[in-house]
Amino acid sequence: MPRYHFHIRENGRLIRDEEGQEFQDREEVRKEAVETGASIARDAFMSGSARVVVVDVQRDEQTCLKVSISLSVEE
Amino acid sequence: MISNTTSHVLIRRLQTISAIDEQDISTIRSLPIDLKTYAPGQYIVRDGERPTACCLLAEGFCIRSKNTFEGRRQILSIHIPGEIPDLQSLYLHVLDHDLVTLTECRLGFIPHAALKVLVRQRPNVVEVLWRDTLIDAAMFREWIVNVGQRPAASRLAHIVVELRERLKVIGREQGDRVEMPLTQEQIGEAMGITPIHANRIIKQLREDGVLEFHRGHVTVLDEAKLEELAHFDDRYLHLSPSQ
Numbered sequence: 001m002p003r004y005h006f007h008i009r010e011n012g013r014l015i016r017d018e019e020g021q022e023f024q025d026r027e028e029v030r031k032e033a034v035e036t037g038a039s040i041a042r043d044a045f046m047s048g049s050a051r052v053v054v055v056d057v058q059r060d061e062q063t064c065l066k067v068s069i070s071l072s073v074e075e
Numbered sequence: 076m077i078s079n080t081t082s083h084v085l086i087r088r089l090q091t092i093s094a095i096d097e098q099d100i101s102t103i104r105s106l107p108i109d110l111k112t113y114a115p116g117q118y119i120v121r122d123g124e125r126p127t128a129c130c131l132l133a134e135g136f137c138i139r140s141k142n143t144f145e146g147r148r149q150i151l152s153i154h155i156p157g158e159i160p161d162l163q164s165l166y167l168h169v170l171d172h173d174l175v176t177l178t179e180c181r182l183g184f185i186p187h188a189a190l191k192v193l194v195r196q197r198p199n200v201v202e203v204l205w206r207d208t209l210i211d212a213a214m215f216r217e218w219i220v221n222v223g224q225r226p227a228a229s230r231l232a233h234i235v236v237e238l239r240e241r242l243k244v245i246g247r248e249q250g251d252r253v254e255m256p257l258t259q260e261q262i263g264e265a266m267g268i269t270p271i272h273a274n275r276i277i278k279q280l281r282e283d284g285v286l287e288f289h290r291g292h293v294t295v296l297d298e299a300k301l302e303e304l305a306h307f308d309d310r311y312l313h314l315s316p317s318q
Contacts (some may be wrong), residue, residue: 006271015275019259036269043227043272055271 004024004029005058010050026065033057033067041069081133081183084157084245091244093203094316102197106190108183114181115318119161119174119182126164128184132156135180136256140264141172150265152214153238153257155175158246162208163192172225177256178291206313213311222267227276228285230266232305235286235293240309 001022006014023029037055044050053074058066077085080103089095089103108131113119119137120126132154139151139160153171154160161174165187194201217237221230239253247254257265263273280286287294287300295301312316 008271008275015278017271017274019274021270032269032271036271039227039272040270040275048228 002059004064006033007056007058008036008040009052009054009056010044011052013050016063029057029065033065037067037069041071045071077106077131077183077185078316079109081108081131081181084133085131085159088157089203089207091314092222092316093205093206095203099197099199099203102200103314106193108185110181110183113176113180113182115176115178119177119180120164120170121177122170122173122289124170125168126161126170128186129159129164129190130174131159131164131183132168133183133186135182136177136179136254138175138177138265139172140175148264150257150261151266151314152211153234153236153265155247159207162204162211162218166299167215171178177261187255210247210313213313217311222266226274227266227268228279228283229275229304229306231262231280232285232301233275233307234262234265234308236301236305237312240307240314245315247290251295251298253293253295254291255288256291 003022003023005017005020007017019030023032032042033055036062037053041053042053044053052068054062055067056067057067082100084101086095086100109128110133113135119130122141131151134156137154137160139154140148141151142148152160161170164170194204214237221233225233235253235255238255239248242248242254259273259277260270263270264275266273266276269278281288281296283300284296285304287296
């Protein structure tokens with residue numbers, strides 16, 4: 001099974017996923033990336049620590065999927 | 076019969092939470108018990124099974140968990156030595172969740188039949204076990220608040236502080252070290268987040284100088300910061316008979 005690494009960028013700050021996880025298919029990878037991004041974004045947006053959260057999913061050190069979540073508030 | 080070393084943690088915990096007397100203690104010690112060793116990650120009882128004995132956790136850590144239809148696991152509680160995590164099976168015959176070991180465990184199986192005789196003979200023991208079950212429920216309420224309302228970093232800080240306070244009761248405090256049997260993935264399952272999110276929280280807590288996670292334990296880097304983050308109030312653990 002291929003191994004995917006989910007690196008996180010919050011306002012440009014990078015948190016690397018050294019370990020990685022194995023997934024059977026791409027649909028599962030997409031789901032995991034979206035859920036991870038949404039869950040981190042909830043934390044980051046609520047605490048005000050970031051306005052953009054990016055999940056950069058890499059396989060063999062190449063980006064294969066990118067999820068970006070950004071906060072915009074209009075008053 | 077339960078040996079002194081096996082019953083020690085159970086008695087110590089029951090004495091902390093309730094006014095149990097010498098005669099009750101000797102009756103508990105006279106219970107028949109079948110001691111077994113389980114490997115890490117082994118099911119003790121599965122969702123849907125009908126156990127005929129309750130298990131006393133003599134050594135090691137285990138969890139109660141439940142899987143969704145899609146196969147995602149939610150960890151519901153962490154159990155430490157001296158606890159009987161499936162005591163409910165005495166009266167709720169079909170288990171509604173899984174009981175799984177986290178580390179190697181020494182488990183003492185006490186037959187339901189013997190426990191039923193005990194509760195019929197000793198009303199004092201009934202009160203103690205009832206109180207224990209109510210505290211179990213109080214801990215679940217706190218777990219719901221934790222998972223549902225606290226931000227992820229506070230959630231993890233709260234789990235660590237609760238574990239430390241419970242381990243203190245059975246004499247397992249280790250200064251600035253806290254035994255922490257969950258892996259990164261299991262921390263995610265306990266908090267309802269993905270392993271990557273759990274990894275981010277673990278790194279954040281270290282960078283912020285609060286907690287450092289290692290295999291099997293956590294080091295408290297700054298007690299004041301930890302308390303501020305966890306907002307821990309031990310009232311729900313009811314650690315004295317008057318509470």
